[in-house]
Amino acid sequence: MKALKYKQIIDYIKEQITNGTWPVGSRLPSQRALASQFGVNRSTIVTALEELAADGLIEGRTGMGTIVVNNTWTLMRSEPPLNWNEQVGRGTHQASMPTVQAINQAESNEDLIQLSKGELSRDLFPLEEMRVVITKVGKNLEPFGYEEPKGNPQLREEIARYLSRKGINISSSSILVVSGALQALHLISIGLLDRGSTVFLENPSYVNSLSTFQSAGMKLQGIPIDQEGINPAKIEGIHQTKNSVLYCHPTFHNPTGALMGEKRRQELLNLAERAQIPIIEDDVYGDLWIDSPPPRPIKSLDKHGNVLYLGSLSKSLNPGLRIGWIVGPEAVIDRLADLKMQTDYGTSSISQRAAAEWLSSGLYEEHISAVRKELKVRRNAALQALDQHLSRYGEWQQPAGGFFVWVKMKQEISMADLYRKALARGVLINPGRIYSNQKSPHFRLSFANAQVEDIVKGIAVLESLIEDC
Amino acid sequence: MKALKYKQIIDYIKEQITNGTWPVGSRLPSQRALASQFGVNRSTIVTALEELAADGLIEGRTGMGTIVVNNTWTLMRSEPPLNWNEQVGRGTHQASMPTVQAINQAESNEDLIQLSKGELSRDLFPLEEMRVVITKVGKNLEPFGYEEPKGNPQLREEIARYLSRKGINISSSSILVVSGALQALHLISIGLLDRGSTVFLENPSYVNSLSTFQSAGMKLQGIPIDQEGINPAKIEGIHQTKNSVLYCHPTFHNPTGALMGEKRRQELLNLAERAQIPIIEDDVYGDLWIDSPPPRPIKSLDKHGNVLYLGSLSKSLNPGLRIGWIVGPEAVIDRLADLKMQTDYGTSSISQRAAAEWLSSGLYEEHISAVRKELKVRRNAALQALDQHLSRYGEWQQPAGGFFVWVKMKQEISMADLYRKALARGVLINPGRIYSNQKSPHFRLSFANAQVEDIVKGIAVLESLIEDC
Structure with a gap:
């Protein structure tokens, strides 16, 4: 009878652990509580716990009780897999990740005023057109299976045509269809870069809030930026750094909104060519200009295949389609296509057909021109509210496109405080340090997601909080 | 003038290299040919080549001419990224990969008799139903954006309902929607396993022809199988091997078609629990039974969250939707969902809605019951043709489901030869060694893709080739 109970207790505890009800790091109920739960003596509990400890699942710690230290799944990992955890838990990254996670969670809270989300507002969702497109895809469907490794040929033709309007003249065989720009970065990081290689990038950069490159073992090396983004004259160490790549976001930069001029684009390309x-x-924000079209992409100036170019429909049309693209030298695209096949066997056929229909029908152009008008209204409202409420406390540039205003506070106020207090008042903003992995007097304000009245209301709340600080 | 030409020649060669026209490893045209192409002396060519060699792009090799050894992209990789290339180029894998690549390519050749493809024949594509489903998704569309990290809630509810009919009773929060079972393996390999950890798996296993685990630095440890797959009594070293996982495919195993009985499923689970x-x-083939439903999945017996279960619509419905799922302890699913977000921000919303509609409408059940009937016809035709043409030369088991017959040749004939000669005669089969990374007297014959008359014709061709050997 005692043996049976003892086995029961072990099974029960194991189940709680493996099911994740008691995750690694959590504290077991007290021996007293377990004894009473199972109606046994404490000595029976002690014996059961000793066996589980011998299995490596739990550990008694002085003053802390008994802690879950492993489950079946973690037992097999003496070291973290692929340095994923190690990277995530290391250095400056460690500090920012919980904030990023908290923001991700808060972004799904519909009661908050979303001055955070880098996603077009639901009322800019082109519902009628999307219905028309999907229904048409359905009606015209022919049997399909796996797509070609580089993606649906018709979609790639449409993308090539679309890119030619940006001055990028390439054939469809230089295009890889991916499930969004993040997947592009993932494929590049596991397929083209070395563990230990260096990624030069704008500081701040939204990539700092992702774990893509760090998880794959790359070092991030920030480059200070001005209102035109990276200044090629001020990049240090790039000639000396082996195994490096320059990641940049020259058009309506996230988070600062900076726009790189034509001259600088050429200079940056020249520098990269010299430094090999x-x-x-x-x-990904290039189509979302507000005042006037931006200069042509750096890729359009690239005569030597030095540039891998990333685009997407996620920001300008809809992220749920999961359609993006990588453009580059054919040999690199072939390599990345092979990797894509190794990771997910390609992007949804239905999504690819829908994207092709959006592009070929002209509905995409119509849609973004409507989005531009609406973004202008929201940006102007945001700037006006900022002027009215925050001009004494902060400064910012007028973004010529994209989703964001990058606000720099003049006084020493704690951004972590402001973020927390704003959240408590129902307003979500992104503190600057998640983009730079260091203390930052900035916050990022998105005008793409909230309604005009909420944008104004949210900014007023920020004013009152700053006054209290 | 000479300086100009010299620069032109360098630019021209660089462009061919970076664009991939002259990939790494290829030989440059001779100096004579280049001199004549540009109308210059050979000395000018030599100077240009010397500069390119100094840049590390090319290399003169005795007796081989000038070889491209790097391009801008490879220059930055002193070591292969994430051991991807190293792994692919190492050991037994090296031999099989070119065959796998050749087969992948040959599978898109519609003139061949496809006894290779593990994909339902196009005439089993449920065109009318797919049109109805997609059109309905289009008509009923509401605004969408990024889905929840674990996937569209409605689809997960439908998957939970579908799995409960297999005896797997879990809530939708224990399900992660993925873009096919291959992505599931990719996420598991980068997220749960260690570099250097061991994956025990059936030998042969189709996973041997993938680079997923090897690329992520795992060791594969084959377990011999019989007509019921893995025999738990015969697994060696599993208790002693730290950081290991057991990958298995108990239902209509690829490539052998083996089906594990109920008793052995329980024994295997017990073993894994004991060995932690x-x-x-x-x-992924579980729904495709031909004679009678298979035993319930091992997952249905799993009381302690020891099993991660993978399913997919790719084999039974269509691979172009890119919809699969992972089922497991919630803590593990949470971790994998986070990784999925880090790699591609989720699976296509449209595909997820279409999959939900397939499952909820009952169309999926109708479809697979039609597929089962058709698979029976094709399997029986294949077995009859094998009996008629190959019974003197080989032996095989009758598969009770799935797509494949695993044919073992009695005599010593070279499978590599047979594969090549069959291909030359327009018949594509898969030689056994791509599934075992060693010499194998087997080949895998798929009866799912080709028409009955082609299956029969293809097997007759094999007979005539074997007679010639």
């Missing part, structure tokens, strides 16, 4: 380091040009 | 190693159960 590839450029990854992220252009 | 997790099981990854791959069940």
Whole structure:
């Protein structure tokens, strides 16, 4: 009878642990509580716990009780897998990740005023057109299976045509369809870069809030930026750094909104060619200009295949389609296509057909031109509210496109405080340090997601909080 | 003038290299040919080549001419990224990969008799139903954006309901929607396993022809199988091997078609529990039984969260949707969902809605019951043709489901030869060694993709080739 109970207790505890009800790091109920729960003596509990400790699942710690230290899944990992955890838990990254996670969670809270989300507002969702497109895809469907490794040929033709309007003249065989720009970065990081290689990038950069490169073992090396983004004359160490790549976001930079001029684009390309380091040009906001079209992408100036260019429909149309693209030298695209096949066998056929239909029908152009008008209204409202409420406390540039205003506070106020207090008042903003992994007097304000009245209300709340600080 | 030409020649060669026209490893045209192409002396060519060699792009090799050894992209990789290349180029893997690549390519050749493809024949594509489903998704569309990290809630509810019919009773929070079972393996390999950890798996196993685990630095440890797959009594070293996981495919195993009985499923689970190693159960063919329903999945017996279970619509419905799932302890699913977000921000919203509609409408059940009937016709035709043409030369088991017959040749004939000669005669089969990384007297014959008359014709061709050997 005692043996049976003892086995029961072990099974019960194991189940709680493996099911994750008692995750690694959590404290077991007290021996007294367990004894009473199972109606046994404490000595029976002690014996059961000793066996579980011998299995490596739990550990008694002085003053802390008994802690879950492993489950079946973690037992097999003496070291963290692929340095994923190690990287995430290391250095400055460690500090920012919980904030990023908290923000991700808060972004799904519909009661908050979302001055955080880098995603078009739901009322800019082109519902009628999307219905038309999907229904048409359905009606015209022919049997399909796995797509070609580089993606659906018709979609790639449409992307090539679309890119030619930006001055990027390439054939569809230089295009890889991916499930969004983040997947592009993931494929590049596992497929083209070395563990230990260096990624030069703008500081701040939204990539700092991702674990993509760090998880794959790359070092991030920030480059200070001005209102035109990276100044090639001020990049240090790039000639000396082996195995490096330059990641940049020259058009409506996230988070600062900076726009790089034509001259600087050429200079940056020249520098990269001289230093023989590839450029990854992220252009996911390029279609979302507000005042006037931006200069052509760096890729359009690239005669030697030095630039890998990333685009996406996620920001300008809809992220749920999961459609983006990488453009580059065919040999690199072939390599990345092979990796893509190794990781997920390609992007949804239905999504690819829908994207092709959006581009070929002209509906995409119509849609973004409507989005531009609406973004202008929201940006102007945000700037006006900022002027009215925050001009004494902060400064900012007018962004010429994209989703964000990058606000720098003049006084020493704690951004972590402001973020927390704003959240308590129902307003979500992104503190600057998640983009730079260091203390930052900035916050990022998105005007793409909230309604005009909420944008204004949110900024007024920020004013009252800053006054209290 | 000479300086100009010299610069032109360098630019031209660089462009061919970076664009991949002259990939790494290829030989440059001779100096004579280049001199004549540019209308210059050979000395000018030599100077240009010397500069390119100094840049590390090319290298003169005795007796081989000038070889491209780097381009901008490879220059930055002193070591292969994440051991991807190293792994692919190492050991037994090296031999099999070119065959796998050749087969992948040959599988898109529609003139061949496809006894290779593990994909349902195009005439089993449920065109009318797919049109109805997608059109309905289009008509009922509401605004969407990024889905929840674990996937669309409605789809996860439908998957939970579908799995409960297999005896797997879990809540939708224990399900992660992925873009096919391959992505599941990719996420598991980068997120749960250690570099250097051991994956126990059936030998042969189709996983041997993938680079997923090897690329992530895992060791594969084959377990011999019989007609019921893995025999738990015969697994060696599993108790002693730290950081290991058991990958298995108990239902209509690829490539052998083996089906594990109920008793052995329980024994295997018991073994894994005792050895404290997790099981990854791959069940992508489970719905495709031909004679009678298979035993319930190992996952249905799992009381302690020891099993990660993989399913997919790719084999039974269509691979172009890119919809699969992982089921496991919630803590593990949370971890994998986070990784999925880090790699591609989720699976296509449209595909997820289409999959939910397939499952909820009952169309999926109708479809697979039609597929089962058709698979029976094709399997029986294949077995009859094998009996008629190959019974003197080989032996095989009748598969009770799935797509494949695993044919063992009695005599010593070279499988590599047979594969090549069959291909030359327009018949594509998969030689056994791509599944075992060693010499194998087997080949895998798929009856799912080709028409009955082609299956029969293909097997007759094999007979004539074997007679010639």
